[in-house]
Amino acid sequence: MSAINCIIIEDELPASILLELHIAKFDFLDLKGKFTSVSNAQNILKSHKIDLIFLDINLPGKSGIEFAKSLHAETAVIFTTAYTEYAVQGFEIDALDYILKPISLERFTKAINKYSKAREFNETILHSKKQEKENPFIFVKCERKMVKLFLEEISYFESQGNYLLIFTTTECYKTYQSITEMQEKLPEGLFCRIHRSFLVATNKITGFSTSIVNIKNKQLPIGRFYHAYVSRILNSLHNYH
Incomplete structure (x- = not known):
């Protein structure tokens, strides 16, 4: 797994130290800083891409929940607090998790x-979307199953009565x-x-x-x-090249 940039925003020193010790046990977690308030953490959020924030709810100044609402969707939040009554609020703003103090290594x-x-799921979705954008495809039902065809590999379509041939x-x-549906x-x-x-x-x-139109050694007629x-x-393609 690629490195995960994280920060701690926690005003209680024992809780902050414990979180740092836990983070150190995971090689892929890269702790970029510890802060006691939201205002103190603003600079690093501007200068670094922070993937994950361990965020206390009860903080001086702006609360953790209020701050979490202003974060970019790509920044995940794990709330840390000593109070169970904040759990519902935490999940209402789509926090990844909610951990009660004192935080055990297991939790x-x-x-x-x-x-x-x-993160792995989101990266898979993004990769899939990127691939689809860079190499678009269609699914076509052939012989009772769906077949994935990349558009760059299709040469032409030929209508034959009630079915369509895809070359x-x-x-x-x-x-x-029908060829029109396609x-x-x-x-x-x-x-x-x-x-x-014919659709080429x-x-x-x-x-x-x-x-006629030539596709390699195949000659296809141009309809009247x-x-x-x-x-x-075709002339616009010719002029472009």
Whole structure:
């Protein structure tokens, strides 16, 4: 696991020392500072990316709960307090955990494990979203199962009656949906409808004329009612390059 930058905001010295001792037992926890009030911690929050705050609720000046409401969503909070009546308030503002003092190592470990799982889940989601953005895909039902197809691998679609053939760089897939339904699912600009039966990936076009489009050694016809649209799209690609 990558390093987790954390700070302690705690005005009771024994509790602060105990938290520091617990933190030292976890190699991936990097303690960036200890503070006795929210105001004292402001500078480090501006100069460092803090992932996790061990935050006392009863603090001089601004309370821990009031401060937690102002934090960025990416900063996790584990509340520390001697009072059970604050638990509901703590969870209402989406605190990761709520630990009663004096904090045992066992209870501290449980809170850290909870944070680690939440962090791992969030990183997985972010990675998945990044991959989807960088390499978009669609799911298509083929042979009673859903198949994931990356758009960059699709060469063209061909309508055949009540089903659709999807030609990728390596395979051909068959799905029961119309070419129009498929076109509506695809991002604008990546594919061009050249015929009532053909939808082609613009980046896979290797040549074209007034009547055909080439995708490697495959020649696909340009429909009579699509000439003007296809000509505009293909000439804009030609001029761009």
